[in-house]
Amino acid sequence: MTDLLLKGANLLGDKGADVLVRDGVIAEIGSIPGAGELGGRQLTVDRKSVV
């Protein structure tokens, strides 16, 4: 399963929130531990390596 972790994204109008997208579906939004300072860049990650 490939997750997409967005730091400081603007999805659902929540500016600056971290967003975890799993298989194309928003799975989590808010402050996600381990999101890192990616400055809004998109990064494909393995969720296990993030938590």
Place this chain on the structure above:
Amino acid sequence: MTRKHLLSSADLSRDEVDSILDTAASMHDVQRRDVKKLPTLRGRTVINLFFEDSTRTRSSFEIAGKWMSADTINITGKGSSTSKGESLRDTVMTICAMSVDALVIRHSASGACHQVAQWVDASVINAGDGTHEHPTQALLDAYTLRQRLGSLEGRHIVIVGDLAHSRVFRSNVITLGRLGARVTVVAPPTLMPSGIGDWAARDGFATSWDLDQTLYAASPADRPDAVMMLRVQRERMSGGFFPTEREYTTGYGLTRERLARLYAATPDLPILHPGPMNRGLEISAEAADATSSAILDQVSAGVAVRMAVLYHLLAGETEAAA
């Protein structure tokens, strides 16, 4: 059924689907009365929160709520504070602070309804989230097919079109599979979702790139019992998914010629389309208006099914509180 939200077709068991469809049949009887009113949801407030355009879904949810005596209010993205930059979370928290009972939500982001369900106490009904799911559409399609075909056990349903952008297809393969139907989905390779092979193996449906081979299978047992055409969603396309509209119609449209050949074998073959239709692109006018077309039946079933969904999610609480 003791469910609070309806977010995904995968949440519903076979028994729950049957229960909703049976209730919808009763609600359909109400729809045919002169006075279409039930007191079931008196005192309940249902908010239709639509951030994407809708004709059928929004109006049928509004009618369903009103016929069941709920107070229904429509809010659209353009007319709400989201157009001023308010986040979805703040919008729904604000609405729910007014003690509403249910939010019917359509949003362009896949997963938006799941997020809202985590933030609010009200029941949340997914009325379409991005390219993810549209569970009430799948229920009304199943209801329409059941009205036409009886039990769907072992029936072969062919779904054709823009699968890559279709939330209707995603919900339908789950719901029709629950009811025992065999589903084959057909699309050009560019409009097949990535990873569909694994997904088809998991959920038990077949895929094909060849519409004619699927429609006119050599074995009668493999021929379709119903055909559902899906809209080409040009508004969600960012690139060229097929060379020309004419080429798409030639390869994947339900044309007059294909309809005539289907009718030669099965004159009463149900033809479905969730709407809105691109006449002349994915479906010809002859097919849309054919005697066996179930497209307006789907619209009619939409109200009954959404009444049933509101009943199952909200009426139990009402009865418990009474």
